[in-house]
Amino acid sequence: MSTAVPRHILPVIVLSQFAGTSLWFAVNAVMPDLQRDWGLPAEALGTLTSAVQLGFVAGTLAFALLMLADRFPPGRVFLACAVLGALCNAGMLLADGRLGVLLALRFAIGFLLAGVYPVGMKIAASWYRERLGAVMGVLIGALVLGTALPHGLRALAGDGSGLSFTVGGLAPWQLVVLAVSALAIAGGLATAMLVPPHPQAMHAARITPRALGLIWSDRRVRASVFGYFGHMWELYSFIVLVPLILATRLAGRSVSAGAFWAIGAGFAGCVVGGLLVRRLGSARVAQLQLATSGACCLAAPLMLVAPLPLFIAWMLLWGATVSGDSPQFSTLTAQNAPPSVVGSVLTFTNCIGFAISVVSIEVFVRAAQTWPLAVVLPALGIGPALGLWMLAPLLRR
Structure with a gap:
C-alpha cells in the first residue's frame, strides 16, 4: 500500500536543504574581508575550501558505515548536524585569523554536512520513490542555491568599504556568518518538526567494499560514475573561482551579487534538466549540460574581454549548466547499479568525486595566483571532455 504524501513535505525539505547547505561556502563569500581584516594569505581560499570537501568525504564514509540515519530518526540526525554545523560556522568569529582554527572548523562543517545533504536526500527518497528524478532536480537545485546564498547576503550587508549597516558593532561580514548559522538552525528545526519519518521507510543496506570494483567492472556504472568524476573536476573549482572571475569586470558589492546569481543559476539548470528528462532521458540531459559547461570553459579567453552583457550571459549559462547535470549523474548511477549495492556505489562515488574536487580546487586556485x-x-x-567520453556508452542505442 502506498502512503499519501502531505503537501508540505517537499517544500519543507527543499527549504531546509537550502538553509543547511548555506554553510558550505560561507567562508568563501567573506574571504576578501578575512584577508583584509586578518591578513589571511591568498592561498587560504583554496585551503579552507578543500578542508570542507575533505570533511564531507570523511563524514559521508562515517555516516554510511555507522548507518546513523537508519539507527536514529533521519530528521533528528539532520537537526543535530545542522545545529552543530551552525555553531562551528559561528565559531569562526572567534578564530581571530588563526588559520589552523579556521581549517579545523571548516573540516568539522564539511563532516557535519554529510548529515545534512545526503540525509535530506534520504528523507526525500523515502517519501517520493515514484517521482524521485524530478524531486532530485529540485533538491540538488536547493543545494546549489544554498551554496550561492552567502554571496547574496554579503552583497546585502555591504563589503566594508562603502555604505553598509552594522548591528551591535559587528562588521558586515560577521553578520553574514551569523545569518548563515541562524538559517541553518532554522532549516534543521523545520525538518525535525515538520517532516515525520515515512511509515514504510526501508533501511539502507550495509556498505560493501565490492562496490568499488563494480564502479570499474560494470560498463554502464562506469560510464555514469566517470562522467560524474569529470563533472566534479569542474564544478567546485568554478564555484571557488567565480568571485575572482567577476572581479575582472566588477567591483565591491557587485562581485558578491554577481557571484550569487552566477552560482544560483544552477538551481534553474537542475530544475529545467529534471523537466527535460522525460523527453530526452537522463543521459542526454547530462551530456548536453556537460558539453555546454565545457564549452564555457574553452570560451573563457574570449568572454573575459567580451562586452559586459555578453560576459554576464556567459557566467549565467556556465553557472546553470555546471551544476545542472548533477541530479542526472546521481540518477544514472542509481539506475545502473545493482539494487543490492546501489547505496554503496553512490557513497563511494560521492567520496571519490569530492576527493577529485579537492585536487582540482588546489590546482586551480594556485594556478590563478600565477597565471592569467x-x-x-x-x-x-578537461573534466567535461573526459566525462563526455566516458558517458558515451549510455548514449548509444
Missing part, C-alpha cells in the same frame, strides 16, 4: 585567468580557465574543460 584566460590561461587557467580553459583547463577546467
